[in-house]
Amino acid sequence: MNDASTPFVLQARDSRGVATLTLNRPASFNALSEGMLGALERALGEIAADDSIRAVVIAAAGKAFCAGHDLKEMRATPSLGYYRQLFERCGAMMLSIQKLPVPVIARVHGIATAAGCQLVAVCDLAVASSEARFAVSGVNVGLFCATPSVTLSRNLGRKEAFEMLVTGDFIDAREARERGLVNRVAPPEELDAAVETLVASIVAKPRKALALGKALFYRQLETGIEAALADASQTMACNMMDESALEGVQAFIDKRPPDWKR
Numbered sequence: 001m002n003d004a005s006t007p008f009v010l011q012a013r014d015s016r017g018v019a020t021l022t023l024n025r026p027a028s029f030n031a032l033s034e035g036m037l038g039a040l041e042r043a044l045g046e047i048a049a050d051d052s053i054r055a056v057v058i059a060a061a062g063k064a065f066c067a068g069h070d071l072k073e074m075r076a077t078p079s080l081g082y083y084r085q086l087f088e089r090c091g092a093m094m095l096s097i098q099k100l101p102v103p104v105i106a107r108v109h110g111i112a113t114a115a116g117c118q119l120v121a122v123c124d125l126a127v128a129s130s131e132a133r134f135a136v137s138g139v140n141v142g143l144f145c146a147t148p149s150v151t152l153s154r155n156l157g158r159k160e161a162f163e164m165l166v167t168g169d170f171i172d173a174r175e176a177r178e179r180g181l182v183n184r185v186a187p188p189e190e191l192d193a194a195v196e197t198l199v200a201s202i203v204a205k206p207r208k209a210l211a212l213g214k215a216l217f218y219r220q221l222e223t224g225i226e227a228a229l230a231d232a233s234q235t236m237a238c239n240m241m242d243e244s245a246l247e248g249v250q251a252f253i254d255k256r257p258p259d260w261k262r
Contacts, residue, residue, distance in 0.1 A: 008039035010061070011046075016203050017054035019047055026062020032115050033070035034086070037093055044096045054203045056100065057195060058123060059107040065132065068114025068148075071141070087147055090115060094122045094151065098218055101211035103202050107195050108132045108182065111170075117181075118148035121155045124214065126182040127198060128173040129191045134181060137168040154221070155180050206244035206260050213239075 010022040021043050023030035030036070047053050060066060074086065097104050097119075106112075106123035113135045120126050120134065136145040136152060145152075145165055153161040156179045164171065173185045186194035202210065216235040220228035239245050244260050251258035 008033075008036045009043050011043055013053070017052045018057065018199055018203060019050075019053050019055070020057045020059060023058070023060040023066060026060075026064070028070065029064035029067035029111070030060045030062065030116070031067050031070040031073075032090060032119075033073050036070075037089055041089075041093050041096070044093065044100065047102075048096070048100055051207075053102055054207055055102050055199055056104040057107050057199065058097075058104060058119070060109065062110070064110040064116075065106075065108045065112040066116030066119055067111065068116045068118075068138070091147055094118060094147075097122050098124075101214065102207065103210060103214065105195060105198060106182075107191065108134075108173075109188065109191060111135075113137050114145050115148055118145075118151050121148070121151035121181060125198060127184045127186065127191065127195045128176060128182040129188045130173050130185055131188055132173045132176070132182075133170045134164075134173075134176050135168060135170040136164050137170075139166060140168040152181075206242070206248070208242050208244060209239055212242075 007024055010024050011019065012022075013019045021040070023036065025031065025033070025036060032040075047056060069086070069090070074083070103124045106120045106126040108120055108126060108128040109132060110129070111133050112120045114137055117134050117136050136148045138145040138148075149161065149165050152164065155161075156164070160179050163169075171179070171181075173182065176182045177185050184194050184198070212235055216232055220231055223231070244258075247260060248258045
């Protein structure tokens, strides 16, 4: 059982600047209660203000990754104002993940349902255990997963996303990879190694280039192609003026490894 002294989110970081946030309410399947949302808001805010962070991994304790909103907590306060505030707050927390200047990887070892599936979808990358399963199951209790639909429809094809939303059915990790919800799938005993392979590749790159690229990547998705290309051209020009890019190009010309100052 969890008690009041147990952190909702465990925070750790290694010598490379890789931060790991572990959802830590296994008894409630790491539901996004008000307490969990508050802990994630604070942790993500600290990461956003720390220029030494290079990548973030979001993991979870217990059998589940995240079961979505805390339905018992929601049912205890049946008012439109409360529900608006709750869903807006959760949406803002999700958006803050996308706004971080570093890549965020979901490490999914168990089920991810409803807003928990949304959490996987909003992360930049996701690595799943072959035992993980995914669903946007609110419709099964009469609640269409409207907010998860926003990120889900930006990961999957429209018909695949809509099918999940109107049926509430689970898909397994293999299907999630085929549909574009996760990047990689590994056996449970190899999950950490698969996450580390991705992390190591990321931290080997210049932080500024990844920050510029991530911001551009999400901006251009929401604009027309002409505006997107103009934005991308400006971003690449600015990136090229950065010391890390100048060094990287020179190293390529010199046929030597780049000596990046991070």
